[in-house]
Amino acid sequence: MPSALVEKYFRADKLPQIWCPGCGHGIVTRAIAAAIEKAGLDKDKVCVVSGIGCSSRAPGYLDFNTLHTTHGRALAFATGVKLAHPELKVIVITGDGDCTAIGGNHFIHACRRNIGITTILYNNNIYGMTGGQYSPTTPKFEKGTTAPYGNIDKAFDVCNLASSAGATYVGRSTAYHAALLTSLVQNGLNNDGFSLIEAISGCPTYYGRKNKKGDAVNMMEWYKNHAVNIAAASKMTPEALEGKFLIGEFKNSPEPEYTSEYQKIIDRMKKER
Amino acid sequence: MPIRERLSGNEAIAVAMRQINPDVVAAFPITPSTEIPQYFSQFVANGEVETEFVAVESEHSAMSACVGAQAAGGRTMTATSANGLALMWEVLYIAAAMKLPVTMACVNRALSGPLNIHNDHSDSMGARDSGWIQLYSENNQEAYDNMLQATRIGEHKDVMLPVMVCQDGFITSHAVENIELLEDDKIKAFVGEYKPEHYLMNPKEKIAVGPLDLPAHCFEHKREQAQSMINAKKVILDIAVEFEKLTGRKYDLFESYKLQDAEVAIVIINSTAGTAKTVVDKLREEGVKAGLLKIRVFRPFPSNEIADALRHVKVLAVMDKAEGFSAVGGPLNADIRAALYGNADGIKTVNYIYGLGGRDVRSDDIETVYRDLLEIQKTGKVGADYRYIGVRE
Ligand SMILES: Cc1ncc(C[n+]2csc(CCOP(=O)(O)OP(=O)(O)O)c2C)c(N)n1
Ligand code: SF4
Numbered sequence: 001m002p003s004a005l006v007e008k009y010f011r012a013d014k015l016p017q018i019w020c021p022g023c024g025h026g027i028v029t030r031a032i033a034a035a036i037e038k039a040g041l042d043k044d045k046v047c048v049v050s051g052i053g054c055s056s057r058a059p060g061y062l063d064f065n066t067l068h069t070t071h072g073r074a075l076a077f078a079t080g081v082k083l084a085h086p087e088l089k090v091i092v093i094t095g096d097g098d099c100t101a102i103g104g105n106h107f108i109h110a111c112r113r114n115i116g117i118t119t120i121l122y123n124n125n126i127y128g129m130t131g132g133q134y135s136p137t138t139p140k141f142e143k144g145t146t147a148p149y150g151n152i153d154k155a156f157d158v159c160n161l162a163s164s165a166g167a168t169y170v171g172r173s174t175a176y177h178a179a180l181l182t183s184l185v186q187n188g189l190n191n192d193g194f195s196l197i198e199a200i201s202g203c204p205t206y207y208g209r210k211n212k213k214g215d216a217v218n219m220m221e222w223y224k225n226h227a228v229n230i231a232a233a234s235k236m237t238p239e240a241l242e243g244k245f246l247i248g249e250f251k252n253s254p255e256p257e258y259t260s261e262y263q264k265i266i267d268r269m270k271k272e273r
Numbered sequence: 274m275p276i277r278e279r280l281s282g283n284e285a286i287a288v289a290m291r292q293i294n295p296d297v298v299a300a301f302p303i304t305p306s307t308e309i310p311q312y313f314s315q316f317v318a319n320g321e322v323e324t325e326f327v328a329v330e331s332e333h334s335a336m337s338a339c340v341g342a343q344a345a346g347g348r349t350m351t352a353t354s355a356n357g358l359a360l361m362w363e364v365l366y367i368a369a370a371m372k373l374p375v376t377m378a379c380v381n382r383a384l385s386g387p388l389n390i391h392n393d394h395s396d397s398m399g400a401r402d403s404g405w406i407q408l409y410s411e412n413n414q415e416a417y418d419n420m421l422q423a424t425r426i427g428e429h430k431d432v433m434l435p436v437m438v439c440q441d442g443f444i445t446s447h448a449v450e451n452i453e454l455l456e457d458d459k460i461k462a463f464v465g466e467y468k469p470e471h472y473l474m475n476p477k478e479k480i481a482v483g484p485l486d487l488p489a490h491c492f493e494h495k496r497e498q499a500q501s502m503i504n505a506k507k508v509i510l511d512i513a514v515e516f517e518k519l520t521g522r523k524y525d526l527f528e529s530y531k532l533q534d535a536e537v538a539i540v541i542i543n544s545t546a547g548t549a550k551t552v553v554d555k556l557r558e559e560g561v562k563a564g565l566l567k568i569r570v571f572r573p574f575p576s577n578e579i580a581d582a583l584r585h586v587k588v589l590a591v592m593d594k595a596e597g598f599s600a601v602g603g604p605l606n607a608d609i610r611a612a613l614y615g616n617a618d619g620i621k622t623v624n625y626i627y628g629l630g631g632r633d634v635r636s637d638d639i640e641t642v643y644r645d646l647l648e649i650q651k652t653g654k655v656g657a658d659y660r661y662i663g664v665r666e
């Protein structure tokens with residue numbers, strides 16, 4: 001029997017999902033459903049948009065209005081949805097490849113506009129769906145099928161990228177820290193403008209195997225042992241932070257949202273005419 | 274001694290690319306062509322080729338990088354499928370108009386939407402007017418052989434056009450079959466060095482590539498581009514003769530299979546030709562004069578040659594694995610009918626759309642087509658000339 005949360009928010013008849021055993025994407029997807037529940041959103045007022053990738057398959061299992069689009073373009077489609085129906089809660093589910101490689105242009109511009117879209121970026125540091133090619137978030141010197149002896153590109157820090165480009169809510173969690181992930185997504189949904197939540201999600205099949213990260217459990221343990229909450233980090237020495245990465249809420253600074261600013265112009269012009 | 278191997282269509286392409294050893298390969302993964310850049314990046318990493326491999330962030334960038342590298346005088350290659358090809362669209366036209374003989378392996382897959390990863394020809398058929406030469410392959414051997422010839426064809430001074438080598442996604446790209454490979458040194462000699470007349474960064478000749486071309490000259494440039502495509506036909510045939518001397522394998526603009534005395538025939542592209550040949554054999558055993566014409570070169574379109582080859586046929590089916598949404602039939606149908614019109618009139622012709630989105634095409638389906646043709650021959654009545662086969666209605 002599926003749990004009450006799954007029963008309510010998932011297309012139970014489409015389960016089980018296609019993800020590999022141990023893939024983090026299922027945990028992340030459940031955390032999004034839990035955040036929607038906590039935020040008390042009206043299911044019919046939520047639209048979930050995705051691109052293409054293992055991560056982007058998630059909306060197929062979620063029982064909302066869903067729009068599965070083309071690789072890299074979820075944010076462009078979602079921008080259209082939001083402008084047509086500003087009252088909708090628009091959620092974008094995307095991958096590191098989808099959002100920062102082929103779709104990188106849409107990403108920075110959605111951030112810059114501060115349009116009311118909550119984006120959950122499932123970051124597994126690899127192109128999972130096409131068989132493990134390195135992505136813009138594959139750490140330098142790690143391997144992918146297109147870099148059998150290591151990747152020389154410098155990786156994006158997607159949270160820094162989003163913050164600098166203008167996103168008004170930014171946070172990071174992992175598939176291990178599912179409770180934190182749920183609360184970040186919930187806060188992101190409460191932000192009127194553009195929110196980016198990076199969800200670090202293990203791909204044991206490609207990223208894990210190529211880089212000798214062990215099995216899914218080892219990868220989870222690694223997140224557990226290497227993630228430091230930003231709140232705790234300020235009290236730690238640089239030595240103690242060596243080799244660790246930060247999770248938590250990085251930015252929460254609301255600014256006027258794009259579609260409401262747009263509406264203001266429309267209202268003003270109507271009045272002046 | 275030729276090398277006997279067992280390879281998938283994707284591996285065959287990757288091996289051909291290794292043997293050609295291009296200067297630059299820029300590619301982005303997409304099912305079902307992903308394996309090509311993947312195998313190739315292994316060759317690069319192992320030092321088996323001298324190629325620069327550029328792992329770009331999208332197909333638009335892949336084709337752009339190819340154009341840049343080719344304009345700078347490099348021999349350049351890429352591989353893609355479906356939406357990857359669609360995303361290259363803008364730059365496909367640029368490559369052709371700049372007369373840059375980039376070679377592409379196109380592993381045919383249904384173009385979204387609906388989202389689908391299986392085989393049909395909607396991707397490359399959509400690119401038929403982009404100015405690229407298009408070669409199609411029934412199996413892995415033909416994909417390999419076409420890839421080897423493609424470089425020569427594109428780079429010929431009378432042509433200088435980009436070439437797309439197509440094969441069916443999964444059906445041949447992933448199926449492992451016997452194949453005969455040539456030795457590396459023979460390929461090296463056959464393909465030769467790429468020596469473009471004009472290229473960027475040439476200290477002896479400074480050129481501008483891609484500047485604004487207004488009405489004063491643009492038309493002449495388009496005319497010249499069209500001439501290159503017209504010239505390509507002879508070059509393709511000449512290179513096929515050379516290739517036959519090297520391998521014993523004969524290539525033409527199309528393949529005629531038991532067509533010479535055929536009364537009922539079909540025109541078809543890529544792997545389903547293999548299925549159809551077994552049906553032709555079976556019907557021949559029954560005494561039915563069945564034949565087949567398999568397109569190898571779709572651009573340039575060998576219009577007159579096709580008309581000559583079909584002239585004697587009584588009833589013809591044109592098989593399209595892509596919709597044209599013209600409401601009157603598929604893209605191959607349109608070209609075949611145009612070829613016959615005024616050239617070989619009077620052939621009763623029907624068009625079948627088949628196998629969209631990877632719908633399996635069995636010999637039974639092809640046999641149904643031939644039986645339909647025989648019925649038309651018997652009754653003299655064509656009925657609907659735009660039909661679907663294998664679809665639930
Ligand atoms: C235009 C285009 N190019 C390439 C692809 C092939 N493709 C599908 S998913 C994918 C990468 C997915 O990686 P990511 O977004 O990180 O998601 P993951 O599968 O890792 O969850 C690629 C390259 C495509 N569908 N469309
Ligand atoms: S390939 Fe990787 S990302 Fe895709 S489902 Fe499997 S584990 Fe998950």
